Amino acid sequence: MKFRFAGFELDLPRAELRGPDGAPVKLRPKTFEMLRLFVANPGRLLSKQELMEAVWPDVHVGEDSLFQCIREIRTALGDDRRQTIKLASGGGYIFTVEISAISRDVNCPEGAPAVASDLDVVAPAEPATEPVRSSWFSALGGRKAITTVAGLCAIVGFAAAAPLLRSDLIFKRPPPVVEVMAITDASDDPRGAAMAAEIAGRLTDGFARIDTISVVAPRPPAPHPEQAAAPAASPDFEIRGELQRSGPSWILRARLVQIATGKVQAVATISVDADDRDPRLQQTRLAAGVGDVLARRLNQLTETGTAAADGGITAGGAKAAIEQATASINSVTQERFGMAQTMLQNALADQPDNIDAAVALAALQMRGIQMVWYNPDAAVAAEAQAAANLERALRAKPNSIAALETYCRFLSATNRFVESLVICARTLGLDPWDGLALYLVGLGQLHLGRFEDALATFQQADRYDTPPVSRWTWLLGVGWAYLMMDRADDALPWLQRSIAITAATGRPYMLLAAAYQKAGQTEEAKAAIQKGLKMRPGTTALNIAPPMKNTSPVYREVAAQIIQLMVDAGLPAQ
Template identity: 85%
Template sequence: MILRFAGFELDQQHAELRGPDGAPVKLRPKTFEMLRLLVANPGRVLSKQELMEAVWPDIHVGEDSLFQCIREIRSALGDDRRQTIKLASGGGYIFTADVAAAADVPAPSPDVDPSETATAAGLDLGSPSPAQPATVPARSSWLPALGGRMAVIAVAGLCAIVGLAAAAPLLRSDLIFKRTPPVVAVMALTDASDDPIGPMMATEIAGRLTDGFARINTISVIAPRPAAAQPEQAAAPAASPDFEIRGELQRSGPSWTLRTRLIQTATGKVEAVAVISVDADERDPRLQQTRLAAGVGDVLARRLNELTEAGTSPADLSARAGGAKVAIEQATASINSVTQERFGMAQTMLQNALAEQPDNVDAAVALAALQMRGIQMVWYNPDAAAAAEAQAAANLERALRAKPNSIAVLETYCRFLSATNRFVESLVICARTLSLDPWDGLALYLVGLGQLHLGRFEDALATFQQADRYDTPAVSRWTWLLGVGWAYMMMDRADDALPWLQRSIAITAASGRPYLLLAATYQRAGQTEEAKAAIQKGLKLRPGTTALNVAPPMKNTSPVYREAAGRIVQLMVDAGLPAQ
């Protein structure tokens, strides 16, 4: 079947796009598939999630993969003004060109219904509308063929059931149907760089910001109209934004610096300021653009989430004041560096605050995060650990019911599910977190962990690398660097793993486990002396560690994961880790 539009031909049978001159236009397979979906659905908004699930079925990828395909399609079609593929308000893309379908369908045999043959070819035998020469196939025409895919469909159905169960606290009808989503306008960035590529950089970064905010499903996004808009476009009414995002791009010596502001349009109040700098000598301008957009986008998305999720009732305002606020601030400030001695004191403070204000969501989340830290550091005895886990789960589920769209709540619940080996559920909640802040590096890291434990090593590698491209927040950089190295080791690629682990440890040695993984990597690469030295550093940071207490978790993990992890533990033993 061939789809014709704007002088182009998209040959689905041969997976080829041909230009107006008839010459093939080279596209990557994923880019071609995305173009095919858009052309097959002209005039209909395809959500970004819909596109990603269709092009990357059963694989989690970051939105940068989607945006790269869109950029490649626009470049191939000469759509520099973004008029053929438009970003739709509220998220998603719409293909605006007129499409005509044509096919050379063989005559059906006498015992075959003609409609079945037409359907197999992707055609609709109904009468075409006057404005369209032939009906373009509906979404079902690009769904995978049933043959050989029934297992995938069954698994997808199971995941949907699990996802709905895990996300049940999020589906509060009053929040979904009654709250009007705020409208956010991403304005064109001002280029103050005096650099020849400054205007291009500013335009690309603004586009990435717009695409990112359009993925947030609790807001609607509008972008400025092109200066050369057609008269009929200029006359169309535009939504009045509740917030505007404005910014300036500068080139200061060896760095690009982007300064942005989130402004409440009704009052002119600046609700948030975000500033990010990247190395101007980086050879990949796309990486510079991605990190600049992600660096400010993460800050502004979180602030926007706080503004839209914060309660204003007297009970809510009271819950955020007084002693509970002090307890939360003190516990949160030291949650990653708290010692065992201070841990008990912080837990008591938060428990008392929650007893005084049972509906205080912030206190419940802070206590759950602290208890996770205690479980991970083995600061509880087995019975106390089980009780703390149950209390943390109850507090987080209650917090989710109260604030189902809060990034802080979802992020903490995602961490909790990952820490308690509920990996399938963690993927659901982490995905929800990313739907509110697509640049959330911690959520991406936790998605990668879930994929690792479920045996999806290549998916995990892609997720960790996506987090590295965003690099937000930079304080968590060591985690996804470690994740990339870990994923490579699970695939038995020690040479690839080594530089990532070294970069991670250069930032922080964490609890000593990274040195143990580094030792296994050295051992696998044949650098035995370096392996022994790394084991000794790991044991110094984590005394009493043996092969028994670094053994891979068994609960809810894939046999593929357990086999690969067991191989890594044996490499640690070969490098000098005590067996027991």
């Protein structure tokens, strides 16, 4: 189907707009989709909400995205006076030009023209010998009847184009289908087949919780390949994996394969201790380890507002700056922090639409705020800039795990705990194995006084243990939750395990000291306080107290008791 208007030609099969000279006019995918919607509805008022729901189905976007598409269409059509796309007084837009639909696939009655338009239809000359006409044809009159039939062809032509034009069909695409294949057991271990089947099931359960895809369950291997059943839906991606046993470890390797191209889009490898006596924990961590990696890559491939569509291309110097600035962000020093911030600000100045750089800068600024590396005025400015960058990133990429994860962290760091729970839930709807999002959910629950919920969330993060570099955070979270629940003996091993991975900023030693003091181990408590003070000189009961804004009264009461335990162990009161 092709459509002509104002000297332009819209070629739907080729997804191409051509100008009066026949040359292609470059449009972003979302802009092209909006133009198709206008062409399908000439002369009809389309509200802003209708346009946004059609072009960005099931995704919340701001009006900035709509306005950008309108501007690009007007520029492409040379509509400087805004007469082709008019803004209606009550809101919304009207496409005012006449449309000619061209179709070579519609079977019209003989003698009707192949091209139908809003212009007058020229009927062919009548034959010398008058044919016998049916009663309805006679009643209408010869030439008038042919014109009517031509008009009907126009209707049929547009009807034929309906699958290409209707917004609910063209703009609301079905989610991609992912098939989790049966995991191949290559372990030579009698437990391998059962392990592989359980892992495939856990992977299927996890991917089935992702909001933006459909999942096909793993198919058991057929005794005879020719008898293998076809999947219920044709998959767009397959997840394939092999389980091996190597010495003391189970090793799972998995790949995300794009069916149309046969290209491997992601590879993930994870190993766990085979001597662990809890096989269910082994299965959970193996599935989560590869699931987290593959879910993130799948998110990059399927999210609305890709880099190609929105201009947020990360390449060259910007990519290098992001990698250098965010390397080991949780262990960056204050000296390196300033350098990293400058690198990202320069990268963003060079590429203002680079969403990856904006998210990376916001994440780094949150680190600086949490570590008190800004003076008060600079901290306020950094917080405002981080918020603006993250909100802009989510307008462009509302389903980006990286943007959502960073925004969740931002909300938690600024004590907006209820909002952080909502955003973290959206993150987990795209990657159910996201350990950082689970940790931040637990942190929110903790500050809202929901200690038992927080404990369960931190423990879930520990069962997934993804990504491993963040392991110390949920170990610390479990210990902190136990301490808030007045269970110091249960808190101690978790805090000790967390510190064994990283002592972080010294705060974990302060919590460990409170747990020792509560458990009656006063000498150990004093030693822990001294280690914490060595890492954080100048710390007192006044400046170690966590922010109390938006926290529950229960949390504030228990937090005060824990700080008193630290003072009893040797923390200066002021």
